[in-house]
Each structure stands twice: as C-alpha cells, then as structure tokens.
Amino acid sequence: MTRNAKINTLLLLLVAALAVLPLALGLGEGKEEPFTGADAQAESAITELKPDYKPWFSPLYEPPSGEVESALFALQAALGAGVLAYYFGVRRGRRQGAAQARAQGAAREQDAAEPVREP
Numbered sequence: 001m002t003r004n005a006k007i008n009t010l011l012l013l014l015v016a017a018l019a020v021l022p023l024a025l026g027l028g029e030g031k032e033e034p035f036t037g038a039d040a041q042a043e044s045a046i047t048e049l050k051p052d053y054k055p056w057f058s059p060l061y062e063p064p065s066g067e068v069e070s071a072l073f074a075l076q077a078a079l080g081a082g083v084l085a086y087y088f089g090v091r092r093g094r095r096q097g098a099a100q101a102r103a104q105g106a107a108r109e110q111d112a113a114e115p116v117r118e119p
Helices: 003-024 038-049 066-113
Strands: none
Touching: none
C-alpha cells in the first residue's frame, strides 16, 4: 500500500468515526432535538435570556418545511463541493501541463545540443 493510500484510508476512517461516534456514544440523548444546528441553539439561548427580543431582520425566504430547508442546504453544500473540485482540478491540470511543457522543452534542448552524426 502506498503512502497516499494509507493517508487516504486513515482520513476516511477518521471521517467515519466523526460521523458514527456521537450516535454510538449517545451524545444527543435526553434532548428534544439532539442534533440541532447553531441557529436553533442561538435562538433558544436568546429567548431564554431576553424573552422580549425582536430580530432586526427577517429572512428573505422562509422554506415551507424542514425537509425543504434540508434539501436547500444539501444543494448549497453540493454546489460548494463542485466549485472546490473544479478549482483543484484546474490547478492540477495546469501543474501537469506545465510539467509536460518543461519536459518537452528539455528534450528539444537536448536534441539540439547533440551533434549530428553522419553514417
């Protein structure tokens, strides 16, 4: 197994552990909504501290249900991952193209430097 394969396997296991351990250890038990986002936790903390608080702004779009909100969030994450993958792919392609150009230039210089042999 190559070094990169070992690193990739280790990273994959680490991500799987991060996803499974909170569920396996029961870190969310005893709560009404065990794995709520930071927005919901902040909203509940604000209403506890100051019940008469009124937000400064209202959302531009309020999804009709939690499922639609989750789908929009997943779409946003997928688009972001696509943009990042495109960026890294372009960078890698440019690097490979530059390496090929350097290799071809070096081969041409070497061919030009060699004396022509007559039979």
